[in-house]
Amino acid sequence: SDLPASGRAPGPAVPLALAPIRSVADWRDAILAKLVYALGRDQRTASDRDWFEALALALRDRVVAHALDSDNLTRAAGHKRVYYLSLEFLVGRLLVDTLTNLDMTGLTRAALGELGADFERVRAAEPDAALGNGGLGRLAACFMESAASLAIPTCGYGIRYENGLFRQEIRNGVQVELPEDWLAAGNPWEIRRPERDCDIGFGGHVEQVGDDDGATRCVWHPAELVRAVAHDTPVIGWRARHANRLRLWSARAVAPLRLDAFNAGDYLGAVADDVRARSVSRVLYPSDTTPAGQELRLRQEYFFSAASLHDILRRHLAEGYDLSRLPDMAAIQLNDTHPAIAIAEMMRLLVDRHGTAWNEAWRITCGCFSYTNHTLLPEALETWPVALMERLLPRHMQIIYRLNADHLEAARAKGAASDSLQASLSMIDETQGRRVRMGTLAFVGSHRVNGVSALHTGLMRETVFHDLHVLHPDRITNVTNGITFRRWLFEANPRLTGLLVDVLGDAVLDDPSVLAGLRGLAGDPGLRARLIACRRANKVALSNLVGEQLGIGLDPDALFDVHVKRLHEYKRQLLNILEAVSLWQAIRARPAAGWVPRVKIFAGKAAASYAQARLIIRLINDVASVINSDPVTSDLLKVVFLPNFNVSLAEIIIPAADLSEQISTAGMEASGTGNMKFALNGALTIGTLDGANIEIRDHVRADNIFIFGLTAAEVAVRRLDGWHPEFSIVASPALAGAIEAIGRGTFSPGEDTRFAPIVDELRRTDRFLVTADFDSYAEAQRRVAALWRDRDAWWRAAVLNTAGMGPFSSDRAIGEYAEKIWHVTGLER
Numbered sequence: 001s002d003l004p005a006s007g008r009a010p011g012p013a014v015p016l017a018l019a020p021i022r023s024v025a026d027w028r029d030a031i032l033a034k035l036v037y038a039l040g041r042d043q044r045t046a047s048d049r050d051w052f053e054a055l056a057l058a059l060r061d062r063v064v065a066h067a068l069d070s071d072n073l074t075r076a077a078g079h080k081r082v083y084y085l086s087l088e089f090l091v092g093r094l095l096v097d098t099l100t101n102l103d104m105t106g107l108t109r110a111a112l113g114e115l116g117a118d119f120e121r122v123r124a125a126e127p128d129a130a131l132g133n134g135g136l137g138r139l140a141a142c143f144m145e146s147a148a149s150l151a152i153p154t155c156g157y158g159i160r161y162e163n164g165l166f167r168q169e170i171r172n173g174v175q176v177e178l179p180e181d182w183l184a185a186g187n188p189w190e191i192r193r194p195e196r197d198c199d200i201g202f203g204g205h206v207e208q209v210g211d212d213d214g215a216t217r218c219v220w221h222p223a224e225l226v227r228a229v230a231h232d233t234p235v236i237g238w239r240a241r242h243a244n245r246l247r248l249w250s251a252r253a254v255a256p257l258r259l260d261a262f263n264a265g266d267y268l269g270a271v272a273d274d275v276r277a278r279s280v281s282r283v284l285y286p287s288d289t290t291p292a293g294q295e296l297r298l299r300q301e302y303f304f305s306a307a308s309l310h311d312i313l314r315r316h317l318a319e320g321y322d323l324s325r326l327p328d329m330a331a332i333q334l335n336d337t338h339p340a341i342a343i344a345e346m347m348r349l350l351v352d353r354h355g356t357a358w359n360e361a362w363r364i365t366c367g368c369f370s371y372t373n374h375t376l377l378p379e380a381l382e383t384w385p386v387a388l389m390e391r392l393l394p395r396h397m398q399i400i401y402r403l404n405a406d407h408l409e410a411a412r413a414k415g416a417a418s419d420s421l422q423a424s425l426s427m428i429d430e431t432q433g434r435r436v437r438m439g440t441l442a443f444v445g446s447h448r449v450n451g452v453s454a455l456h457t458g459l460m461r462e463t464v465f466h467d468l469h470v471l472h473p474d475r476i477t478n479v480t481n482g483i484t485f486r487r488w489l490f491e492a493n494p495r496l497t498g499l500l501v502d503v504l505g506d507a508v509l510d511d512p513s514v515l516a517g518l519r520g521l522a523g524d525p526g527l528r529a530r531l532i533a534c535r536r537a538n539k540v541a542l543s544n545l546v547g548e549q550l551g552i553g554l555d556p557d558a559l560f561d562v563h564v565k566r567l568h569e570y571k572r573q574l575l576n577i578l579e580a581v582s583l584w585q586a587i588r589a590r591p592a593a594g595w596v597p598r599v600k601i602f603a604g605k606a607a608a609s610y611a612q613a614r615l616i617i618r619l620i621n622d623v624a625s626v627i628n629s630d631p632v633t634s635d636l637l638k639v640v641f642l643p644n645f646n647v648s649l650a651e652i653i654i655p656a657a658d659l660s661e662q663i664s665t666a667g668m669e670a671s672g673t674g675n676m677k678f679a680l681n682g683a684l685t686i687g688t689l690d691g692a693n694i695e696i697r698d699h700v701r702a703d704n705i706f707i708f709g710l711t712a713a714e715v716a717v718r719r720l721d722g723w724h725p726e727f728s729i730v731a732s733p734a735l736a737g738a739i740e741a742i743g744r745g746t747f748s749p750g751e752d753t754r755f756a757p758i759v760d761e762l763r764r765t766d767r768f769l770v771t772a773d774f775d776s777y778a779e780a781q782r783r784v785a786a787l788w789r790d791r792d793a794w795w796r797a798a799v800l801n802t803a804g805m806g807p808f809s810s811d812r813a814i815g816e817y818a819e820k821i822w823h824v825t826g827l828e829r
């Protein structure tokens, strides 16, 4: 009689988490058992990959036990859950992350040693899970780790792309994209969940049951079904406090094989449906910040949104709750507009499937959803042609029309009645064909909408979302991004972490605010000597990698000046390489002028379709080959482009950086998160007043960061006041000299037009104000060199950077989401 409506026994009967392993011998035997009995391999011939897999399986047992425990506890406590819907999760490797959070790294090194395997090689055998493009995807991965660490019951939902972000090779200076096949050898972390599979419809027609305003029950008859197949990856939090899961959907046909066709000899036709269905989860769209706009992308968005909502409602009902209570039990976060169609899908499920009245369905929907915006670039705001939406998702289009009518009516009632206001507020953009504005749908269907840095949130209110903000003045809120210190400090930089623990005590591992205690030690010579030793070791490791990969010898005592991130014009890698050219020219003119030896390190991928970004990669590589072979400057300046930037490479590069380049055109980088990773590891930032750079300056203090360039407000003025790049070029001989060298073919011998598109853009339009900021940037670089010469002052500033970074932990960010947006707390044990 005390069973819930689901009829299942309530509560956790026994704790499932396995007892901690205490002895090396026990752990060694557990790993060996996986190698032999799960994989069927022999210890004497096992490869690094075999050992990785055996170890991952042994670890997964432990993490899964925690996840089941956490789940039982959540259910028994009737605790609200968070659902993080994201088309991207840029996880990277999971081995060391898992070992760190279970505190089993030392044990594992020893156990593998006894088995005759090498920990470092086993670790390197894991492929990166690169299911994301850049910041947005990596943020989702940091958030998953922090939610688990804070014991906030959370499920991440996304797509299990067969091919994640492409692998980048550089051939003759040119980016070449190759498919990334991370699943080729299987994925030991994931578990298939066939009982969670569900079928997702596309196309077809809608049967009208009630009146024709879309607000009453309808029946959608899809023309096509695609099966969503569930795979869970358990995510363990710090000190194994709690474990969540990441549920990724892959697509396949409902009937994968047409046996009649096969028997008739039509082998391709027999599997054609399956090939078509599988294309939905086949590959991650490689465009960072610009929407892909193809039908397959909309299919991906709806496919994973619908499968996830189906799963959320199923769980809610199975636990015996009424749908009216959904907002008390489920907070659904939309990571950008990519899953915004989930708002229409929720309305469809409630109204058509469960018979909920329209207004009640809307209360439930808005109560559950919230939306994070990650960019204001006008070309990046997602819209879908109405005609495509009508064809692929006819019922959703009806629902959107009806929601839009309600929304515009409410706006009119509040005084926003003019044609221009109604047009700007509408979910339908009529200016370029008729298109659905996904940002407006997401905004209207959410109880909270957040930006990712203070500046970005302010600009949301003032620009793109201005009119919606006036209508709903309490809806937009700021949650500045953060990064998980477990991965980006403890795992990436064990040397610095060891030092911090020595100096600040174990508490620094659990409470990032303890880092502030370093401020009192900024002048301590003992600390400084140890910091220098640890940075130098990290730089030697990076130099070895550069030597192996590119055959370039680096001096680890040179200033390592690092610019790694996606290639995009607004991120202004071009500004950096122009300054490198100009520096090279200056050194050649006066080789004995006491230059600071510098290594400029670049890495990053360009969207395959983004010609100008690809050309900038080519320019960096061509400049590198000329400069690196110049005997006059060879001890003073090197330029390096490391191919295939990914999470694992970032973990090696960032701890070895002295200087962090965060030089986007002000107002264009929503937040940045690389900026936080570098500063946490003690690099000084050279940057504009953009995104989270502003808050980083506030926390590390203005003396310890090199700020330059136009502010966002000044950029806005420049764009209006008739400024022309020629003004800036004429005023700056250094800039003119660099542009001229590029235009003259100095870096493209025999082909002086190679970089004409870059030179023309700089001279004619310069949409990203590279020329306007050049002198200010070059001057900031001279301040960098001056501070570098004053070793004590440099290291004092470095200490103050690490000391000020506590607030940029993603635990803080997730804590703010939990309190201000999700209204959840961590689970108490």
Ligand code: Z16
Binding pocket: 133, 134, 135, 136, 137, 139, 287, 288, 289, 290, 336, 374, 375, 380, 452, 481, 669, 670, 671, 672, 673, 691
């Ligand atoms: C992305 O990585 C970002 C924005 C976006 O619209 C699409 C993608 Cl794939 C980035 C922002 O550019 C960056 O400033 C921000 O730090 C990051 O999202 C996380 O919020």
